[in-house]
Amino acid sequence: MNQMSQKISNFRTDILQNTQLGRICASGKLFCDRYEIISILGRGGFGVTFLAKNVRLPGHPLCVIKQLCPQMNNPQKLARARKRFAKEAKILGQVGSHSQIPMLLDYFEINGEFYLVQEYISGLNLSQVVKKTGVKNEVSVKQFLRQILPVLQYIHNNHVIHRDIKPHNLLHCQDDGRLVLIDFGAVKEEIAQVNDIYENKQQQTSFVGTMGFAAPEQLSLHPVYASDIYAVGVTCLYLLTGKPPLEFDYDSVTGELCWQQYIDLTPHFTYILNKMLKICVEERFQSAQEVLVALSMESELPTLTDCLSSQRLSMVHTTHSQDDNIQQYLPPVSRTAQAIRQWRTKLKTKIC
Structure with missing residues (x-):
């Protein structure tokens, strides 16, 4: 047995022996008189x-079923954990009404241990998809963004920052192909602020996230909505290259990821990814909607190009009662509007 297999074996044995659900796993006994525990999914x-x-x-x-917190002996810590658990369960109940977020089915506490019961999504996460089918092209990654960004906009509107967006936390549902966002960092962060953790060791930091995917401000414990935008941008790089973020070099001056040498993208999409991955929060896209608008602009570029005029000014003949030869200057805005009307007329003619 190699070292990795030994670690996995120890991991499973530890869970099976030291958690209530582990002890009844695959035994046929019911948890809470209704749940039959089938297997361990992760820790x-x-x-x-x-x-x-x-x-x-x-x-x-x-x-x-997620067991979010171990047994606590300190009554004050237990009270704080219970309050935070109830608050986060309420948030999950709100955002879980979205079709791309697992639904919260139940939450409860038993003997100081906290549990969430959520909808099970059958499918592969994006890391598994890339390993199975290979890296994605620009068209596929744009489609990914159009799927995930509305979900991001939805949870941000509900005042939730995910804090741990990465390929492992994005599932392709096997049944209908929808992209599902799982494992909300908001819950983790609240629970992480309680000093007791699973192995009864003191928690040294309240940072929640994954190195490489977490934005710089998140590392300094000041996450904002744009932090999730950064993580989605890094996820795009993984889909395009198959490379984890820590394998990229960083610019010694700006601190930004050096990724352009690995991918050949259109200029407009390169601009979008660069803006998603800005180290400075103020220079980054501030909302999912801004990214969606930038993506939609690409399809409009040929139209806008057709409407542009390279002429510095234009003189048109107009009918005038006193002088048929009077010429009138047409401002740039009017010229653009006229070009749009002409383009629409041509388009209608082609359609007809």
Whole structure:
């Protein structure tokens, strides 16, 4: 058995022996008199995730149970954790009404341990997709942005910063192909502020995120909505190159990722990615809507080009009651409007 296999084996044994859900996993016993625990899905810094099915509902639908916090002996910390848990569960309940976010099905506390029950999404995450089918081209990545950016806009409108957007947290649903955003960092951050963690070791920092995908301001514990924009930009680079962000070089002056040498993109999309990945928050796109507008402008570029005039001024003959030869200056705005009308007329003629 190699070292990696040994670590995985130890990881599974630790969970199976030291969590309530692990001890009843695959035993046929029910958790909360309704959930049959099937297998371990994973373990993060602040909890363990299990695949389960609700045997009390018709069809025994699958679900995900996350144990967010371990047993706590300090009553004050337990009270703070309970308050934060309730607050974050409420937020998840609000944003989970979106079709591209797993629905919150239940949340509860048992003996100081906190649990979330969410909809199970069957499918591969984007990291698995790239490993299976290879890197994506520009058209595919633009389509990815058009799928994820409205979700980002939705959660930001609900005052939630995800804080951990990366390929592993983006699933392609096997059933209908929709892109689903999972594993909300907002919940993690609230729970992470409680000193007790799973292994009863003191938490040294409240940073939540993934190195390389997290924006600089997030590393300094001041995440903003634009931090999620940065993470989406880094995810685009991974889809285009298959390279994790820490494998890229950084500009020694600006601190920005040096990625252009690995990808051949159109100038407009290069501009969009550069702006998403700006180190300075003020220079970055400030909202998902801004990125969507920039993407939509690309399809309008040929139209705008047709409407541009290289003439410095234009003189047109007009009919006048006193002098048929009087000439009138046409301002640039009017010239552009006239060009648009002419273009639309030509377009209608072609259609007809």
